Amino acid sequence: MSKTAREFEIFRQALGRRIQKIRKDKKHTQESLAESSGLDRVAVGYIEQGRRSPKLSTLYLLAKSLNVEVAAFFKRDR
Numbered sequence: 472m473s474k475t476a477r478e479f480e481i482f483r484q485a486l487g488r489r490i491q492k493i494r495k496d497k498k499h500t501q502e503s504l505a506e507s508s509g510l511d512r513v514a515v516g517y518i519e520q521g522r523r524s525p526k527l528s529t530l531y532l533l534a535k536s537l538n539v540e541v542a543a544f545f546k547r548d549r
Contacts, residue, residue, distance in 0.1 A: 485521075487521040487522075491519040493537055497538070508535070510532065
């Protein structure tokens, strides 16, 4: 795997963990988030696991369902 591919994999995994943290902080299950965003629960799980790269439109739907800005998915905890 190239350095760039590995870096992207790390980024994708971090993004998934951040979405999962926000979801849990907002007291959503994967099922309730999937239902409110119009996504499949498996898709939400794959995104959170870093196994799937979400489209911008998917990030928008997730953010709207979680009542956060899309930018919240990219902020680091301090």
